[in-house]
Amino acid sequence: MKRFGEVIRLKKEYLEEYKQYHANPWPGTNEMLKKCHIQNYTIFHRDGVLFAYYEYTGDDFEGDMKLRAEDPETQKWWELLNPMQEPFENREDGEWWSKMEPVYHLD
């Protein structure tokens, strides 16, 4: 199992709308996450910054992320939600959320 931490900015004017969508996530996009071996996924917010923590239990992360990106419902979700976010300028090629470096872990 691999743990991921990712970060992105949220445009302040969309905070309430973003929270509302995530308090009532679509069953199909949630199902797709599980199908792609994502578990224990939590998003936190503070002062215009979103932090996501999740665990990946599969053995082909890139393949699973590609599968997820091909899902029409997930694409619709992103079309709605991505414009509310503002990715960091120095993110890696192909990233939207920026991956963080794990520096400590305790089971």
Next chain:
Amino acid sequence: MKRFGEVIRLKKEYLEEYKQYHANPWPGTNEMLKKCHIQNYTIFHRDGVLFAYYEYTGDDFEGDMKLRAEDPETQKWWELLNPMQEPFENREDGEWWSKMEPVYHLD
């Protein structure tokens, strides 16, 4: 079980030292965390910001945090590590790391 996300800044000049300490954490401070019902604790870094994710399985969070704060080894750890960090000015009273608001969760 309750999930926590917390954030603090790390002074850039201490990045390597901070990482080294956390790659070799003290057995006593780790043990104390477990005693205080903290599990699945990960710290991530990116661009001078630290994000911590952990799960609390007890039923007296404040009591457990007080217990932890009274542990001499944990105090020594903080004496070494805290000066490397720079808390957010708008943190809550009594906070060092700032708690984030959970906005989404998938088991």
